[in-house]
Amino acid sequence: MLNIPNFRKDGNPFNSTIAPLPPPTSPLSPTRAPPPSGTPPSGWVPPSGQAPGKRADGPSAAEGSGTEGKKKFLTTKRVVWISIAVVISFIVLVLVCLLLIPKCTRRREEADEIFKRHQVGAYRGNREHPGDEGSLPTNHMDKGTRRMGAIPKLWNEQEKNVQRMGTEPKLHEHEIEMMLTPPPPPPPPAPPADIPRAKPSARTPKLSSSARSFTIATLQQYTNSFSQESLIGGGMLGSVYRAELPDGKVLAVKKLDKRALSQQNDVDFIELVNNIDRIRHAHVVELVGYCAEHGQRLLIYEYCSNGSLQDALHSDDDFKKKLSWNTRIHMALGAARALEYLHEVCHPPVVHRNFKAANVLLDEELNVHVSDCGLAPLISSGSVSQLSGQILTAYGYGAPEFESGIYTSQSDVYSFGVVMLELLTGRKSHDKTRSRVEQFLVRWAIPQLHDIDALSRMVDPSLDGQYPAKSLSHFADIISRCVQSEPEFRPPMSEVVQDLLDMIRREGPSNESIGAKFMS
Secondary structure, three states: OOOOOOOOOEEEEOOOOOOOOOOOOOOOOOOOOOOOOOOOOOOOOOOOOOOOOOOOOOOOHHHHHHOHHHHHHHHHHHHHHHHHHHHHHHHHHHHHHHHHHHHHHHHHHHHHHHHHHOOOOOOOOOOOOOOOOOOOOOOOOHHHHHHHHHHHHHHHHHHHHHHHHOOOOOOHHHHHHHOOOOOOOOOOOOOOOOOOOOOOOOOOOOOOOOOEEOOHHHHHHHHOOOOHHHEEEOOOOOOEEEEEEEOOOOEEEEOOOOOOOOOOOOHHHHHHHHHHHOOOOOOOOEEEEEEEOEEEEEEEEEEOOOOOOHHHHHHOOOOOOOOHHHHHHHHHHHHHHHHHHHHHOOOOOOOOOOHHHHHEEOOOOEEEOOOOOOOOHHHOHHHHHHHHHHHHHHHOEEEEEEEEOOHHHHHHHHHHHHHHHHHHHHHOOOOOOOOOOHEEEEHHHHHHHHOOHHEEEEEEEEOOOOOOHHHHHHHHHHHHOOOOOHHHHHOOOOHHHHHHHHHHHHHHHHHHHHHHHOOO
């Protein structure tokens, strides 16, 4: 049939060109169903059981014999198509292998990394203790260790296969999944059986000081139900009562006013007690205990039998005569030591904020003990702050800056200078019974402190001239520096203490007893 000059079938030349190949994506089928027309298409193969020379409707043998050349051609074409299909299948298979091999290799490398990480570095121990790195806790090596223990065996077997067969190890899907799956997180350690678990509780005050806790019932018993006979004083923060214990010991109970406690809860009050208890000095009144029951807040202090300096100077003339010049210097130095401790030794520094003669207490030997130390948080809260400013200003102890709401340690220095003026003159800081010019002690005394004649007339008459003139001049000089109107010009309390000590040294034998007591 190839010798026919121009053979065409259905418009396709067979002797000059080869039929175009179908696209690679077209489905390849070795047989196709015959078309409904009488002429079979090219490449059509009769179904099994049918004579090669007949159609499905039974054509004659003559027609089949006339197409023997066509069958030979069709057989050759089918071989060509099969060859092409094999080549395409081989190419597709090669491409699939090229795509899968890198993935398997990558999975194997990832499995190696995961295995090494879990086997070697999963438990590094406590980071704060580098010496414990690499150790595995025994209570975390149950399921994870058993599960990972099969991986080394699996790889050993695969390596042996590689050595025997020279092929790459093939991992099953479930084996790869087992290697890629991280071990479960270790369970938290169980608490010891003998240690009870702490239950969350509300914020409760904790007393860190040595102060003793008293009950309202016992304090009522000790103070005769806070009777008027037991009342020994009062101020802006509350009243003070004398309490006698069954063993004969006497204490001072300060019953805080509700106005001072308007912004204080139980926790704040216990914190206040802790802060007061930390203030321990020979010239500071010692806190003995406290009471916080039924909405009441009380502070229990040591008792000073000779009352306050205010009482000693302005209430009892007979007792006032006992206050010699050396004793007054002794009192000024003790009060200065107390303020020096509050301002420069305590951390954080403590501002008294209510320093006055009524808060300078005297024991049996007339030693000074400053009270109300550490109560500034109560004074600075709410209406008490305004009241304290009014009281200190009204009674002449308030520094000029206190009227604008400013109060610092230098304000305490000013109040200390006022107390020194009281020791010098024997007058009250504010006395309405005197003339208008002499009512406020500071305003009256300041212009006269540097005039020796005027200063001599200012001295307390109860001293009866029993004082050294030079000592009086030094004493007045310290006062004038403490009551300066500008806070920055007032000296710190450590400088005041040193000035008083230097004055004692310069006075010589008359003040040896005072010097020996305070030099150490």
